[in-house]
Amino acid sequence: MSGPDELRNNGVVKNGEAKRETLREELATGERSTRNRVARSILDHGPSTVAELAGRLGLTQAAVRRHLDALVTDRIVEAREQRVYGTRTRGRPAKVFALTDCGRDAFDQSYDQLAADALRWIAETSGDAAVTAFARARMETRAGAYRAAVEAAEPGSRTEALAKALSADGYAATARSAPDPQQGEQLCQHHCPVAHVAEQYPQLCEAETEFFSSLLGTHVQRLATIAHGDGVCTTYIPRSGHTAPQTTPSASASTAGRNPA
Missing domain, CATH: 3.30.1380 (Muramoyl-pentapeptide Carboxypeptidase; domain 2)
Structure with missing residues (x-):
């Protein structure tokens, strides 16, 4: 079972060998581990800009963007316009990345x-x-x-x-x-x-x-x-006119000898 800091692989399903090859490559290069760190940082610190993530994780902004692109594709994170409190400065607000509901559920939780x-x-x-x-x-x-x-x-x-x-x-x-x-x-x-x-x-x-x-x-x-x-x-x-079969020795121990209905 994955630990509390590990992101489950809830991404979009790819086909056959292409998916397996991608996973092997990610594991060999550490890509998946780093992607998990990016998602975990957003979970711990809230919606974050590329620059903030790069600073916290010691990565280049280009590397962070690459991982974010993959997380967006897997619907783990989504891009949002950064909220501005108080007087808004000139220029476009920075884009921040936040976990989706799917992204939050991808982390082991205590439900x-x-x-x-x-x-x-x-x-x-x-x-x-x-x-x-x-x-x-x-x-x-x-x-x-x-x-x-x-x-x-x-x-x-x-x-x-x-x-x-x-x-x-x-x-x-x-x-x-x-x-x-x-x-x-x-x-x-x-x-x-x-x-x-x-x-x-x-x-x-x-x-x-x-x-x-x-x-x-x-x-x-x-x-x-x-x-x-x-x-x-x-x-x-x-079906109508037939009765349920007797529980066999190979049936689940949870139901052997009893019929909860």
Whole structure:
């Protein structure tokens, strides 16, 4: 895992070998490390001019501009007109570079720990039932868009419609046929924004599974979760007239022997 001072690579995706070659070159020459320092300096000191960055980092202004161009392309920083307080002097205001929202998110932050601390406090002061109530309320606040997407879809396309709605929320979800297509489908979430917290508080996964069951109008079975080490969160959704399969020994330890829905 990257440290707190390291910028994650959230740049625009390039294709195949060209991307790998660029990355190898950046690592070999130290370009990426220096680019991280430029972004970190903006994070620490706020919107900065090229001259200010060059002075703080001991680089030439030409070098700073080169790194800024790359960071702008990757949508990590953006150019702005410098704010002037008081009487404005003659001439054009200097251009400053500031982190975008994407740029701030690219640095490791403590959101996961903050969420875990909050849930721990809820559990300690009000009990596990309160954590479950919170998890269900959290899903309910997101219910509107999911419900609208599912209800607008044809009955045979509702799992796919839910997958698209989840993807819009960052879950990178897909729908596919189960091993026996006649029996059901699988809803696969390839990313989970709350996986680190859900590892400690499985109520988040359970509330989500309950919500899927209610939304789709059928009993569903959570087969695997990212929070407990599986590569994908997988939910089995049976077709009408079929029941969910029994959990197998290879299924996630988080769901073995229980059906949270």
